[in-house]
Amino acid sequence: MEGKGAGDGAKIAEGGCSEVFVWEDADKIIKLAKPNTDDEAMRREYRNTLAAWECGIPVPRPYEWLQVEGRAGIVFERIHGETLAARFMKQLQQPFVDTSELEGEDIRLTARILHAIHSQSAPTHPLSSQKESFKQNIRYTSHLTSKEKKGVMAALDRLPAKHVLCHGDPNPGNIMVRDDGSSVILDWMNATVGNPEGDLAEYIIMIRYAVLPEDLPSELRKSFTAFREAVIDTFMDEYTRLSGLTYEEVYPWIMPVAARKLSADAISEEEKGQLVSFIQQNL
Template identity: 50%
Template sequence: MTNSVGRKLGEGACAEVFEWEDGSKIVKLAKPNTSSAALLREWKHCRAAWECGLPVPEPFGLVTVEGRPGIVFERIYGDSILNRIVNKLIGLNNREKAVDLMEDHLNARITARLLYQTHTISVRLSCQREKIRNDIRRAPSLTNLEIETLIALLDQQPIKQQLCHGDPNPGNILLRDHDAFIIDWNDASIGNPEADLAEYVILLRYTVVPPYLPTELSIFLDTIRETTISIFLEEYERLSGIRYADIEPWIAPIAARKLSADATSEAEKALLLDEVRRRIRNN
């Protein structure tokens, strides 16, 4: 590393995050499984969102550190919704804290408002629908007939041209005092908000908590999955008029696209494949 790189702040499946320069910025450095092209795409997407006035960390530029491509961002002194939930659960020791967590519901209303704000923007980015088609075609567990059925279902949906985040999970929503920011714009595209909403529904419904996290998180998540989805959809419908009936046709294609994602665990893929095939049978 260079003198510009400070202490490590965190990591995900594709990158590590470090303090940068005087600590007022961070640098996101790619892991070996992430290409320079992917980092460039994320930087362009985040820059477009920031220039539109959306609540995202300002992206300052691209760097290379000891051969690793990276992006320098404004540092947001806050924590993700996911981390807040995990930290609360680690200290969970009485009924009052459990009630407090139940009322929190992963800040579903905040997420709904952020996504609605995102969806009011239209910029020039890659086509959401084409990306979904390509992801479905790469899913190794689907038959050719299933793939064509899913793509036909996708093509039946109305075409929209709105900015979509592509990965609206609680780990990508940062909270700072009374402000909320949305990060990780690698999967952003122009298309239908209903696809983003389906991503959120599928995430809440089928996420399998990894074994390195507290077992209490899995128990807690099971108790709030559907209630959290209802709260999220209620808030988004209040803002936009989009109902669950409008999102329903997107569930199967979005679940199918996640079958080709490296970040989707094998346990989650099994649940998603069952859901996709059930929906194909009932279509």
């Protein structure tokens, strides 16, 4: 189906793989692929979001997949609210912020949302295998040698396999809190059927290694660096309380998930360098 031009609606967001525009009215948006994202990836996101919607998970309602001016796109329900990442950055930039106050409800909310997702059995719509998806990403990266890739994939093969719905990219920028206080999780392009430990490792890596924007005051970036492990502890404390799954059980997944992230366009070379060092130390 051919749609109207993206220029007909205001651009309201942009990520590593897509741009988001208002669509038709205030209640819909369209997410359009950038050149680094192919049609099949957008079709997969549409199918995955539809599967999550049909499971009753709080996601933006997916209306249709279409083509706009040669670009693949998905029409979604528009969510009015704020991402957890935006809330965090606002708080971090307040004068005289005490970084110990950043630990709290938003971190625990992320753990609760992920536990709700992981409590679902595999949806009736077929989703990719988590381990196979990870292997495909690992093969693609140019940051590891062939020997290192084989070592990481061998470690991945030794890990137990589960069969639950996993989000694949549970970062605070993908969790929105609506104006009414309810939460919604976005961006299901990387959703798979597999192990909750993979999602938890993804979150831990992001907190532990994320490179904060250079325009933040250096003292705040240094202060957050000292606070990273407290965020991880709070997150895992809440997830363990809900599920019984511990950090020790998640830890073996951190290396293969770190290797998988090396193929991502959205993270910096500085962050990728830290991930490569971690992987090499653990092989």
